Amino acid sequence: MHVITAFGVGRVMRSKDEKYSEGDIVLNAFFPVAEYCVVPSSVLIRKIDPEAGIRLPEYLSCLGVPGFAAWVGIEVLGEAKPGSNAFISAAAGGVGMVAGQLAKLKGCRVIGSTGSDAKVRLLKEEFGYDDAFNYNKETDFDAALSKYFPNGIDIYLENVGGKMLEAVLNHVNPHARIPVCGMISQYNQIWTEREGVRNLLNIVGKEARMEGFLVSSYLDRFADFTVEMEDYLKQGKISSKIKIYEGIQSFVESLGSLFSSSKFGKVVIEVNKPR
Numbered sequence: 001m002h003v004i005t006a007f008g009v010g011r012v013m014r015s016k017d018e019k020y021s022e023g024d025i026v027l028n029a030f031f032p033v034a035e036y037c038v039v040p041s042s043v044l045i046r047k048i049d050p051e052a053g054i055r056l057p058e059y060l061s062c063l064g065v066p067g068f069a070a071w072v073g074i075e076v077l078g079e080a081k082p083g084s085n086a087f088i089s090a091a092a093g094g095v096g097m098v099a100g101q102l103a104k105l106k107g108c109r110v111i112g113s114t115g116s117d118a119k120v121r122l123l124k125e126e127f128g129y130d131d132a133f134n135y136n137k138e139t140d141f142d143a144a145l146s147k148y149f150p151n152g153i154d155i156y157l158e159n160v161g162g163k164m165l166e167a168v169l170n171h172v173n174p175h176a177r178i179p180v181c182g183m184i185s186q187y188n189q190i191w192t193e194r195e196g197v198r199n200l201l202n203i204v205g206k207e208a209r210m211e212g213f214l215v216s217s218y219l220d221r222f223a224d225f226t227v228e229m230e231d232y233l234k235q236g237k238i239s240s241k242i243k244i245y246e247g248i249q250s251f252v253e254s255l256g257s258l259f260s261s262s263k264f265g266k267v268v269i270e271v272n273k274p275r
């Protein structure tokens with residue numbers, strides 16, 4: 001039997017390892033989705049200092065997988081620099097909201113796409129996006145990108161795939177970077193029914209670099225990322241929205257919410273209320 005695992009924060013109840021005591025808060029990349037579990041102390045990433053001034057769910061958001069994916073995408077593969085024109089899809093999701101703020105901190109002009117007008121407002125008013133559009137309303141993506149990127153796209157952080165990727169490839173500048181974080185619009189289809197992208201040829205003429213990545217391949221950079229992100233959080237330069245579902249019974253509902261526009265930011269499950 002395989003147990004579903006998730007990046008999580010947990011409280012130590014008992015430990016045979018003297019480095020850990022009852023009550024310690026720990027971070028682990030592979031907690032079973034369960035109310036209680038036994039894990040070898042060697043797999044724990046680190047202890048969390050609850051007095052550090054960072055709210056615990058943030059270790060799963062800005063300081064967790066989405067924040068790290070945003071950092072790898074924008075800073076490592078996207079090579080964000082002042083003046084770059086950056087486009088981020090699924091911009092109000094866990095990855096997108098952090099990616100936009102990181103790109104702004106690096107001096108980019110940042111535009112996002114998302115699925116509702118409320119999320120467009122959130123991106124502009126809370127997350128500092130220069131502009132954003134609702135892809136359910138501006139359905140001609142090519143026209144939308146002509147409007148929002150009169151000077152072309154230098155970085156596209158790809159989260160959705162399909163028609164959005166095709167439209168982006170018509171607007172990339174020479175040597176554009178396309179870090180491919182995900183393609184959520186294509187996940188629930190068998191591969192023969194997924195949308196094809198007809199203009200991949202543009203990658204040649206524009207000498208664009210499109211590169212898929214998994215955060216698990218960048219763990220040697222996790223400590224660098226943590227130092228930088230904790231600094232941004234403490235200085236109030238980056239923030240995130242977190243949707244917390246209560247109780248392990250909410251797992252299926254919370255997972256389903258990723259595939260609709262129903263929630264803002266990072267989805268977290270609080271499996272047990274602290275007593």
Ligand SMILES: NC(=O)c1ccc[n+]([C@@H]2O[C@H](COP(=O)([O-])OP(=O)(O)OC[C@H]3O[C@@H](n4cnc5c(N)ncnc54)[C@H](OP(=O)(O)O)[C@@H]3O)[C@@H](O)[C@H]2O)c1
Binds near residue numbers: 096260
């Ligand atoms: N490579 C890695 O290591 C890595 C790590 C983490 C995440 N990821 C990937 O990165 C992407 C973003 O992750 P996340 O954590 O930010 O996700 P998230 O918080 O779960 O956001 C998902 C958002 O995607 C949008 N969406 C859902 N279905 C869509 C569709 N058919 N077309 C367009 N947008 C759709 C929805 O927002 P709207 O309201 O905007 O539609 C939804 O809220 C995902 O593809 C995920 O699989 C990759």
